[in-house]
Amino acid sequence: MRGVAAKIAATAVLIGAALAALIWPRLFPPSPAEVLGGFLGEARWSEGRSALGLPWRPWRGGEKLQAYGPVLAALYHDEEAGDLPLALAQLYLWRGDTGDLDRAEKHLAGLPTEAKTLNERSLLLLARAQGVEALETIEHAFELAPLDPAVLFNRAIVREHLGLTRMAAEAWEAFLGVEPAGPWAAEARERAAALATAEAPPGDLELRLAKFEGAIAHLDGPDALAALRGDPATAVLLDELLQRGERLPAALLTRLQSLDAAAWRERRRWSEAYTREREKVLSGTADLRALEALGEVSDPLIALRFNRLALYDAVQRQDVAAARRLYERIAAICLREGCVEAVVLARSDLASLLVHQGRFHEAEQEWRHAAEALPETATVRRAELVSKRSLLAWRTGAFREATELAIDSARGMRRDPVGSATPLVNAGFFAMLQGKLRAAEVFCREALLLSRQVQVVRTALIASRTLADIRLDRGDLQGAASVLDETREDAEETGIVPVLQSNRLSLARIRLQQVRLSDARTLLERVLAEEEARNLQNFRVEALELLARVSAAEGKDGEALRFLEKAVAVADEQVAHAPSPLAAQRMWAETGSTRLALAERHAARADAAAFWRILGGAELRELAPDECFVAETRLDVGWGLWVATSEGTRLLRGEAPLSPLQDGACPAGVRRISLLDRSGLDSAALWRRLRDEAPGVALVASSGPERPWPAAQPSGPALAVHSPQPVELRSGLGFLPAAPKEAAIVRGAFPGSRELRGMAATPAAVLAQAGAYGLLHFGVHGEARLGKGAASYLLLGGELGRLEVATILEMPLRERRPVVVLSACRSGGTVVDRERDGAGLGWAFLEAGARAVVSYQDALDDEVALLFSAAFYDALGRGADLSAAFESAVAKVRQERSAAAAARFVLSI
Numbered sequence: 025m026r027g028v029a030a031k032i033a034a035t036a037v038l039i040g041a042a043l044a045a046l047i048w049p050r051l052f053p054p055s056p057a058e059v060l061g062g063f064l065g066e067a068r069w070s071e072g073r074s075a076l077g078l079p080w081r082p083w084r085g086g087e088k089l090q091a092y093g094p095v096l097a098a099l100y101h102d103e104e105a106g107d108l109p110l111a112l113a114q115l116y117l118w119r120g121d122t123g124d125l126d127r128a129e130k131h132l133a134g135l136p137t138e139a140k141t142l143n144e145r146s147l148l149l150l151a152r153a154q155g156v157e158a159l160e161t162i163e164h165a166f167e168l169a170p171l172d173p174a175v176l177f178n179r180a181i182v183r184e185h186l187g188l189t190r191m192a193a194e195a196w197e198a199f200l201g202v203e204p205a206g207p208w209a210a211e212a213r214e215r216a217a218a219l220a221t222a223e224a225p226p227g228d229l230e231l232r233l234a235k236f237e238g239a240i241a242h243l244d245g246p247d248a249l250a251a252l253r254g255d256p257a258t259a260v261l262l263d264e265l266l267q268r269g270e271r272l273p274a275a276l277l278t279r280l281q282s283l284d285a286a287a288w289r290e291r292r293r294w295s296e297a298y299t300r301e302r303e304k305v306l307s308g309t310a311d312l313r314a315l316e317a318l319g320e321v322s323d324p325l326i327a328l329r330f331n332r333l334a335l336y337d338a339v340q341r342q343d344v345a346a347a348r349r350l351y352e353r354i355a356a357i358c359l360r361e362g363c364v365e366a367v368v369l370a371r372s373d374l375a376s377l378l379v380h381q382g383r384f385h386e387a388e389q390e391w392r393h394a395a396e397a398l399p400e401t402a403t404v405r406r407a408e409l410v411s412k413r414s415l416l417a418w419r420t421g422a423f424r425e426a427t428e429l430a431i432d433s434a435r436g437m438r439r440d441p442v443g444s445a446t447p448l449v450n451a452g453f454f455a456m457l458q459g460k461l462r463a464a465e466v467f468c469r470e471a472l473l474l475s476r477q478v479q480v481v482r483t484a485l486i487a488s489r490t491l492a493d494i495r496l497d498r499g500d501l502q503g504a505a506s507v508l509d510e511t512r513e514d515a516e517e518t519g520i521v522p523v524l525q526s527n528r529l530s531l532a533r534i535r536l537q538q539v540r541l542s543d544a545r546t547l548l549e550r551v552l553a554e555e556e557a558r559n560l561q562n563f564r565v566e567a568l569e570l571l572a573r574v575s576a577a578e579g580k581d582g583e584a585l586r587f588l589e590k591a592v593a594v595a596d597e598q599v600a601h602a603p604s605p606l607a608a609q610r611m612w613a614e615t616g617s618t619r620l621a622l623a624e625r626h627a628a629r630a631d632a633a634a635f636w637r638i639l640g641g642a643e644l645r646e647l648a649p650d651e652c653f654v655a656e657t658r659l660d661v662g663w664g665l666w667v668a669t670s671e672g673t674r675l676l677r678g679e680a681p682l683s684p685l686q687d688g689a690c691p692a693g694v695r696r697i698s699l700l701d702r703s704g705l706d707s708a709a710l711w712r713r714l715r716d717e718a719p720g721v722a723l724v725a726s727s728g729p730e731r732p733w734p735a736a737q738p739s740g741p742a743l744a745v746h747s748p749q750p751v752e753l754r755s756g757l758g759f760l761p762a763a764p765k766e767a768a769i770v771r772g773a774f775p776g777s778r779e780l781r782g783m784a785a786t787p788a789a790v791l792a793q794a795g796a797y798g799l800l801h802f803g804v805h806g807e808a809r810l811g812k813g814a815a816s817y818l819l820l821g822g823e824l825g826r827l828e829v830a831t832i833l834e835m836p837l838r839e840r841r842p843v844v845v846l847s848a849c850r851s852g853g854t855v856v857d858r859e860r861d862g863a864g865l866g867w868a869f870l871e872a873g874a875r876a877v878v879s880y881q882d883a884l885d886d887e888v889a890l891l892f893s894a895a896f897y898d899a900l901g902r903g904a905d906l907s908a909a910f911e912s913a914v915a916k917v918r919q920e921r922s923a924a925a926a927a928r929f930v931l932s933i
Contacts, residue, residue, distance in 0.1 A: 072147045073177040073208060125151055139169030146178055155186050156427050156455055156463050163462035173203040177212065183466065184215065187435045188448075190473040191466055193219045229264055229401065233273070233365065236261060240276055241325055242295050245288050249280050268399065271362030276325050294326045298333070305337045306482070307520050309558075312337050312346060319353060324361045328354065335370055339377045342603055347377050365405065368394050372409060379416055382606045382814045382830035387416060389824065404443070407436025411447045418454055421812035427454040445475040445483045449490055456494050464494045485515050485523045492530050505534045525551055525563045532570055536577070545574050565595045569618045581625075588622040592638060595619070605833050605871050606814050609703070609863045612641075616704025620657055624664075624675075633673040635666050636729040640700050644668055644729040652690035653729060655700035656681060656710045665689065666700075668729075681709065685717050694721060696733060696907075701725040701932060703862025708881070715927035719918060722911050725932040727870055734876050734906040734933050738843040740798030741776035748785035748804060748821035762890035763803030766847055770801045773897040786822035787831050795836035799843045800874075803889070806848030806865065813864030818848055829868040838873030843906060845896070846879040847889045866932045876906055881928040888925050892917050907931065 128148050135141040142165035149158035162182050165175045180195035196216035203209050236258075243249050252258055262274045283291070297318065304310035315334035321327045335350040354370040357363070375390035395409050414429035430451035437444035452467035468491040475484040488511040495504040508531045515527040528547045535544035551567040554560075568591035575584040595615040602608035619638045626634035636644040639655065647653060653668040665682040667674050667689045676682055676689060684690045684697060697714060701707045707725060714723055724734060744767035747759065764781070771777045777797075780789055785804075794800055805819040817826040846865060866877040878896070880889075895916035899909035910931045918926035 072150065072181045073174045074144065074147070137164075139165045139172050139175055142168070143172070143175050143178055146182060150182060150185060155182070155431065156424075156451075156458075156460060158182050159186060159466060160455075160460040160463040163466065167462070171202050173199065173208065176202055177208060180212070180215070184219070186431055187438070188466060188470045189219055190477075191470045229261075229268065232261055233265060233270065236273060237325060237329070240273060240280075241298070241329060243280065244292050244295075246281075246283075249277070253277055269362065269364045272324060272328075272358075275361065291323065291326070294321055294323065298326065298329055301330070302333060305333055305340075308340070308522055310337050312341060312343065316346070316350070319350070324357055328357050328361075328363070328366055331357070332366065332370065335373050339373050339380070342377065342380045342607070344377060344381065347374060364397070365402075368397050368405070371397075372412060376412055376415075379419055381604065382828060382833075384416060384420055384815050385817070385826040385828060386824060388413070391416075403436050404440045407433045407440075407447075408443065410436060411450070414447065414450060414454070418450075418457075419812065420815035421809040423454050423457045427451050427458070430454060441474060441478045442480055445471045445478070445480060445487065448474065449483065449487045452487070452494065453490050456490070456497065461494050461498050465491060465498075468494060481514055481518055482520060482523060485511055485518065485520075485527065489523075489526055489530055492534075496530075496534065501534055501537055505531065505538070508534070521554065521558065521560070522562065525554060529563055529566055529570070532567075536570060536573060539577070541574050541577055545571065548574065561594060561598060565591050565598070565615055565618060568594065569621065572621065585622075585625050588618065588625060591615075591618050592622050606830065606863060609867070609871075610814075613703035613862050616702075620659075620704060623666075624659065627675040632666065632675045633668070635673065635675070636668070636700070639702060639704065640729040641702075642728050642730040644673070645732065646670075648696075649691065650694055651696040651698070651733070652684055652694050653698045653700065653726075654684045654690070654710070656706040657704070658706065681706070681713070683713060683717060685714070685721075696722045696724075698724050698726045698731075698733070700729060701727055711930065712927050716923065719915070719923070719926075722907050723931070724907065725930055727867070727933065731933045734910075734931065736875070737900060737903070737905055738774075738799040738875075740774070740840070741778065742770050742774040742799035742801060743778055743780065743790075743793060743797040744770045744801045744803065745780045745785050745790055745820070746801075746803035747781045748819070748825065749783055750805075750819050750821055750825045760803060760805070760886060760889075762886040762893075763847070765890055766801065766803045766893040769893050769897050770799070773901045774799060783821050785820050787820050787824060787827045788822070790820065790827060791831060791835060794842075795840060797842055798840055799845070800869075801845045801847065801893075803847045806846060806850055808850040808864055813862060813867065816864045818846070818865065829863060829865065832865065832868035833872050835869075835872045837869070841873055841875040844869045844874045844877045845893075846877065847884065847893060849880065849884045850882065866930070870932065875933070877930075877932045878910060879930050879932065881930060885921075885925070888917060888921055891920060892929060 125148060128144075132141060132145050132148065142161050146158045146162035146165065149155075149161055159182050162175065162179045165172070166179050169175050176195065176199035180192050180199055183192035183195050193216060196212050196219070199212050200209055200216070203212075239252060243252065258277075262277075265271075265273055301310060301315060301318065305315075312334060315330060315337060319327050319331035319334055321330065331350050331353045335347060335354065338347040338350060351370045351374050355367050358367045371390055371394045375387040375394065378384075378387035378390065391409050391413055395406060398405055398409075410429050411433035414426045414433060417423070417426035417429055430447040433447040434444045434451065437447065448467050448471035452464040452471065455461075455464035455467060468487050471487040472484055472491065475481075475487055488507050492504040492507045495501075495507065508527055512527060512531070515524045518524065528551050532544045532547035532551070535541075535547065548567045548571045551563055552571075555562070555564045555567070568587050572584040572587035572591065575581075575587060592615070595611065595618065599608045599611050602611055616639075623635040623638045626632070626638070633644065635655070636642070636653075639657075644653060647668060647670045649670050651669075655666040657664045657666065659677065662677055662679045663681050665676040665678070665684065667676060667684055669691055674689075682689070685694075690697065697718075699707050699710055699714075711723065711725065714721070746763035746767050767779050767781070771779070778793075780793070802818055807817055807819070809815040814829045817828045819825060820827050844866075866879050869877045892913045896909050896913035899912040900906075904912060910929070914926045914929050917929065
């Protein structure tokens with residue numbers, strides 16, 4: 025009986041337990057955080073701390089459970105849980121594969137911008153290897169919740185991930201100040217201690233080589249030589265160098281043994297001269313020819329050092345001829361004496377110069393070859409090449425890539441703290457260009473701390489200036505001023521003129537915004553005095569423009585006008601003496617705001633016609649009664665439309681962009697409208713609006729107000745370039761089926777025409793043949809870089825298959841003055857707006873001597889290209905002039921395809 029009762033009791037207990045297991049969770053469901061915390065077990069999210077308050081687990085990784093069902097059911101069961109989307113996002117983040125990251129992003133997308141959401145989003149970005157974006161996001165979360173332990177923890181994690189050692193240590197200290205106890209604190213202390221006690225890795229061979237070469241160059245006598253030769257480390261280093269092909273150091277030590285007292289004295293003089301010349305180069309006051317002469321000294325190491333210094337100076341001056349001479353000298357010395365690294369570095373410097381000249385693809389190839397010549401162990405030199413490649417990415421408008429490369433370079437230069445601060449400053453600058461101001465400030469603060477630690481004043485000052493610019497962009501005037509005030513004394517003491525002048529200008533701009541006009545004027549007058557004393561013009565235009573703004577704020581309108589007139593006169597002189605058309609265009613673009621300010625002041629004095637000379641560079645041509653010349657600008661308040669007719673020029677103002685066809689701006693019945701197409705204007709948007717408003721009016725984008733209407737016909741045979749076989753094929757770029765058909769249409773319209781196709785369609789072949797034809801037709805892929813027009817190109821054939829702007833500028837087109845048709849995607853970088861620099865494919869062809877350029881502003885559909893070409897060349901064949909043929913082809917596209925496609929064809933003169 026007792027046995028039966030025991031069985032009944034046991035069964036009842038089991039049934040009760042089962043019922044409890046079913047009912048209890050429904051009566052008292054766990055929170056999402058509890059469920060998710062239990063689900064994660066021993067494997068918490070390994071790259072940071074969730075904001076959900078999950079139970080802490082040891083940081084051990086572990087296998088990830090794949091059974092989602094019970095967890096999701098428990099999460100969804102708690103209908104009152106406000107953190108459900110966050111919990112789901114964290115669950116998907118924890119699992120970590122690509123599909124789940126997408127789901128995590130989906131759950132986070134609709135949540136409000138608050139600290140805990142941004143915290144989880146930073147983890148998502150880190151999981152996607154978007155470190156800069158993760159840093160920007162977690163810094164934003166910190167601004168919203170500066171005492172949230174989860175945010176503080178992840179802030180330190182992200183900084184650590186990006187190699188920002190000093191800023192990570194600061195973040196761990198902040199976390200421990202809020203949460204000094206507990207398992208998360210234990211891990212934070214462990215990480216902070218690891219950062220503090222981490223030893224600097226041993227120097228790479230190239231760093232030891234540089235120091236050793238410096239030691240040899242500064243030897244001052246037999247005793248110093250004997251000490252260096254007797255050092256056991258010298259024998260080890262020489263053996264390593266010989267294995268790398270560096271024979272010069274060992275040979276020099278042997279030669280120095282034979283020097284007499286007079287030769288040692290001479291050598292000391294050369295060493296002192298090198299120190300003096302290096303300071304001159306860094307301050308921008310060196311005499312390049314004198315440097316080249318110093319490089320002819322008989323001592324090979326001293327000669328090598330002088331020539332490398334001169335090459336650096338030539339690159340800064342953008343003196344191509346001198347740079348090539350110096351490179352050849354360095355290569356000859358190394359061929360004779362036995363050195364490898366010096367040639368690699370010289371090649372890298374030449375690549376930097378190619379970037380200055382707009383030969384971006386060629387520079388990229390040079391850096392690739394330089395990297396291939398370095399051994400795998402040369403991490404610091406390789407990091408230097410990466411740093412230069414980041415500058416190339418910046419020059420071509422790839423700001424995100426530039427930031428990532430700069431970060432990689434800083435990591436690679438950990439063994440060279442002196443050098444690693446520079447790429448960190450660059451990373452901050454590039455992040456600022458992307459609008460990631462919080463991340464940019466962290467990079468610059470890391471660079472500032474590092475450069476102060478290793479006592480590199482120049483880099484510290486550059487970091488401070490960039491940091492001030494970032495804070496200025498964020499509207500923190502006082503913070504920006506504080507940074508510059510802190511470094512002003514250092515800037516004065518360095519004597520490095522560009523750094524000092526830049527510091528003064530930045531501070532003057534802040535004082536102007538703070539309405540401290542007297543302080544701003546004093547700083548600007550000092551800038552101009554320095555420029556005058558040294559006969560420089562580097563900062564004169566900017567200082568004069570700012571002085572004009574100070575005068576205007578003081579109510580001195582006449583003085584403001586005089587300062588602006590002088591600023592534009594200096595700018596025009598600089599443009600006239602620019603070393604290349606690209607440099608001239610860049611200078612013009614940089615002074616657009618100054619020119620516009622001057623034009624506005626003239627308009628206020630009833631002289632609106634001065635606009636064409638100031639912004640267009642020439643006086644306006646005589647206009648017919650049925651045509652109109654227009655330009656659109658953004659003013660300090662609202663928009664401006666400059667309209668010229670046969671009766672004169674007016675400036676119309678409005679809160680929004682205006683139309684030349686409304687309010688009687690252009691004459692009734694106008695048949696032709698020219699848009700002034702220069703950097704600093706908003707021609708691109710105006711072009712598309714006019715196409716929509718008046719499809720029947722002939723339209724042309726004019727590079728200058730003096731350019732005549734395109735009423736002539738192309739003459740002579742044509743050259744059709746199409747269907748190349750590029751060595752470098754990017755994703756999605758393949759054969760263009762319409763290109764051979766377009767070439768056939770060109771041949772039919774112009775007897776005697778030729779084709780360059782396939783492997784023959786190389787940039788070199790185009791450059792050699794282009795000057796012999798009255799029309800050039802390109803049926804190829806194109807790329808126009810917004811804001812970086814000089815980096816635009818047409819994709820042709822061969823290893824160096826990019827027909828870049830710099831190469832187009834060398835084409836001999838001025839004699840035949842051909843019409844150029846760019847049947848290529850995004851080739852219409854000619855019509856510019858304020859976000860572009862005015863350079864580009866169309867500009868380059870016009871600058872080289874083309875009569876007119878037809879291009880397209882967007883991705884060009886193959887069938888649309890063929891339709892336009894057929895109509896355009898058919899009209900030319902029937903005797904239509906260039907403008908009429910263009911309008912006929914545009915009308916055909918509008919009729920058979922769409923108005924949007926038609927509006928993106930551009931005729932530029």
